[in-house]
Amino acid sequence: NYVDFFYASKLENLVLEKNKVEDDFEVGDALLLDKFVWHRSVPFLEGKLQSRMAYTMRFVDSQARYSKTFLDGLYSLIKAKGDDTLTSFGYKLTDLKDGDLISKSKFVEC
Template sequence: MYSDIDPAIDKMMQSIAENDPENLDLQSYLELRHSVLNSSAISTLLEYFKCTDAFVPGDVFIFNKNVIHVSEPLLEGPIETRTAFVMRFVDIDSRYDLTRAKGLDFPDKYFGHPPSSDFHRRVSQQDGQFIRDSLIFSPEFPRKLLKVND
């Protein structure tokens, strides 16, 4: 999905924006962007292969960017709300992908419809930069860099 479908959508929409702008509209973009992942065929596959776990307060769930996940509603019980804490682990050799980041900005650039987060803009603007050298990592805060050999 993330390595093939999203870049294909970005490439097609950029081509339409440059070569056929009168046929470019936000609703079509959003439908294309969301309909593939939310199609009945994908839903059937995800439902068949889903894994459901029982979590209790204090549990930690770690997954990578290739996991498609959905939040479950908080059921009735003694807890009225729950807080989620997100921590991003970055591989020491991870590099910034400017092409993918610009794909996230497409609806903002052409329709004034900003993305749900600006995190990708704050990480870097330099394609191929090591994420570990990004401005998001303040030198005043300690960090631990480890290279783990397989």
């Protein structure tokens, strides 16, 4: 089951697919990655799936700045692909203007 990276060209997709790595995780394992790592989920296999709990934390650099233009573009790409945005957190940072430090928002805990 091949799933395209919708941000990548056909050539990039071929390179990514050829070099992909799939890990088996066990309870207590953690995966750390940065914004330069291409990642995706793999399709679910048929049959009953084992239930699991997962916890996701996102760390943001203290100098990261808000960009509504970037946020709008990202959500447009996701919706154009027919996917649902899993979060609208970026739109809840209503006290920020373009270029403001995200860490200065009253809605962000540092």
